Amino acid sequence: MAFDDIRQFISKLEDEGEVVRIKEEIDWNLEACAMIRRSNEEGLPSPFFESVKDYPGHALFGEALSNHRKLAIAMGMDPDTPVKDMIDKYIEGRESPIKPEIVKDGPCKENILLGDDVDLWKFPVPMVHDGDGGRFIGVWHLTVSKDPDSDWVNWGIHRHMVHDKNTIGIQSGPHTHVMKHRQAWEDKGKPMEVAIVLGTEPITTMIAGSPIPHQQSEVDTAGGIRGEAIKLVKCETVDLMVPATAEIVLEGEIHPGDMKTEGPFGEFLGYMGGAREPRYVIRIKAITHRNNPILTTGSEGLPPSSTHVIHSVTKPGEFLQILRAQGLPVTGVSGLVEAATLLTVVAIKRGRARADDVAHAIWSSRMGVATPWIIVVEDDVDPFDIGQVMHALFTKCHPKNGIVTLDRSRAIALFPFLSKREQKYLMGARTYFDCTWPPDWDPEDIPGRCSFDSIYPEEIQKKALETWAKYGY
Numbered sequence: 001m002a003f004d005d006i007r008q009f010i011s012k013l014e015d016e017g018e019v020v021r022i023k024e025e026i027d028w029n030l031e032a033c034a035m036i037r038r039s040n041e042e043g044l045p046s047p048f049f050e051s052v053k054d055y056p057g058h059a060l061f062g063e064a065l066s067n068h069r070k071l072a073i074a075m076g077m078d079p080d081t082p083v084k085d086m087i088d089k090y091i092e093g094r095e096s097p098i099k100p101e102i103v104k105d106g107p108c109k110e111n112i113l114l115g116d117d118v119d120l121w122k123f124p125v126p127m128v129h130d131g132d133g134g135r136f137i138g139v140w141h142l143t144v145s146k147d148p149d150s151d152w153v154n155w156g157i158h159r160h161m162v163h164d165k166n167t168i169g170i171q172s173g174p175h176t177h178v179m180k181h182r183q184a185w186e187d188k189g190k191p192m193e194v195a196i197v198l199g200t201e202p203i204t205t206m207i208a209g210s211p212i213p214h215q216q217s218e219v220d221t222a223g224g225i226r227g228e229a230i231k232l233v234k235c236e237t238v239d240l241m242v243p244a245t246a247e248i249v250l251e252g253e254i255h256p257g258d259m260k261t262e263g264p265f266g267e268f269l270g271y272m273g274g275a276r277e278p279r280y281v282i283r284i285k286a287i288t289h290r291n292n293p294i295l296t297t298g299s300e301g302l303p304p305s306s307t308h309v310i311h312s313v314t315k316p317g318e319f320l321q322i323l324r325a326q327g328l329p330v331t332g333v334s335g336l337v338e339a340a341t342l343l344t345v346v347a348i349k350r351g352r353a354r355a356d357d358v359a360h361a362i363w364s365s366r367m368g369v370a371t372p373w374i375i376v377v378e379d380d381v382d383p384f385d386i387g388q389v390m391h392a393l394f395t396k397c398h399p400k401n402g403i404v405t406l407d408r409s410r411a412i413a414l415f416p417f418l419s420k421r422e423q424k425y426l427m428g429a430r431t432y433f434d435c436t437w438p439p440d441w442d443p444e445d446i447p448g449r450c451s452f453d454s455i456y457p458e459e460i461q462k463k464a465l466e467t468w469a470k471y472g473y
Helices: 006-015 031-041 068-074 083-094 177-187 202-208 218-226 306-325 355-363 366-370 386-396 420-425 458-470
Strands: 019-022 046-049 059-062 111-114 136-138 141-146 153-156 160-164 167-169 192-198 231-234 241-243 248-254 259-262 277-289 294-297 330-334 343-348 373-378 403-410 427-435
Touching: 006 019, 006 046, 006 068, 006 294, 031 046, 031 059, 031 294, 068 083, 068 202, 068 306, 083 218, 083 306, 083 330, 136 141, 136 192, 141 177, 141 202, 141 241, 153 177, 153 202, 153 218, 160 259, 167 259, 177 192, 192 241, 202 218, 202 306, 306 330, 306 343, 306 355, 306 366, 343 355, 355 366, 355 373, 355 403, 355 427, 373 386, 386 427, 420 427
Parallel strands: 019 046, 059 294, 343 373, 373 427
Antiparallel strands: 046 059, 111 277, 136 160, 141 153, 141 192, 160 167, 167 277, 192 248, 231 241, 248 277, 259 277, 330 343, 403 427
């Protein structure tokens, strides 16, 4: 089932016990996002705040995809679908893109604010964390930009802090597609048009926050995963198309050299990120929104959050495709939520590949810059089972020979472990853990694994399970 909008999705989450409607008035200043953060950390349903202090008629919804049940529902699957099957569905949709449907009007046009009527403080923009540089409107949304020399339109998720009634910032690294677009426009001496879209149906935001390859269309990919085209409508003041059923759309421009100081912001890596420094700003020219709009937000921090959950599906899906394309005998790829998107675990067929082939294939891709840690295991280890992965790491990885580090590698400034100098120059290191048996070992020297499915004959397993079941296990 493809959801038409965020409202329909919230109703479905409520049916599945994954949303709690909160009618009591909640303060936008820290209180709302404190409740969202707590719900993330305890694995509880998402809070939907129907009454926000100072903002009658507005609602605030946090962390739409903060666990795998919610993401499975968004993808039209059973809530208890295994993550491996969700990755397969993601790959299937990626390979079967569906072009968008262009419409003349949509719910996002129910209210149109232009000129002096543009006022970002009209919305219950939350103070997300104590210590943030300001109130951030861009936490769970789409940032839409376009390449000046082609028809390539990019969707991404970037941080947007509100400076005043018609100006927001944009916090994004130089490796991102939106910053590549911005640089291309600046090279021409022209402003770049931008649209910030809040409150879309869930798959659009999922894909905006995913590592989609260079020049691939996020809107087509979202359509493929939904199995149904996204409906797009033209903006009022910029030459961009946005989802027609969105709750709120901000239209604006980034002018060359136009910067203001902003940040920091509590990030998905679990620490305050993005130092207080000058960043580009977006001058908002128009706002369109639905009646009684829902502002979508999040409370980033320690895992889990929506960011960690979507990356545990989309990032492994992309790496799986890359490894398969190189002919590597990979049997599974996972991104453990607990590792805050920085770790990828790859399982390969025993004796058919080397860990260094896997690591270098991943690190040579665009997403490799955001993957400083890789664990390579053999196919007798389930890469989605953190217990099995930890056992392999500490029993099969040689403390010296099995740990390989690449110095002076490209990095992302948000990595908490980098020094200030490394953050400034985007320099870091990468490490992979080889948890496979060395290829030069004699097969007789490889220790046998002691587990139910490997140490007992098949007939004994079957008989034991039958008896086991009789006694109510």
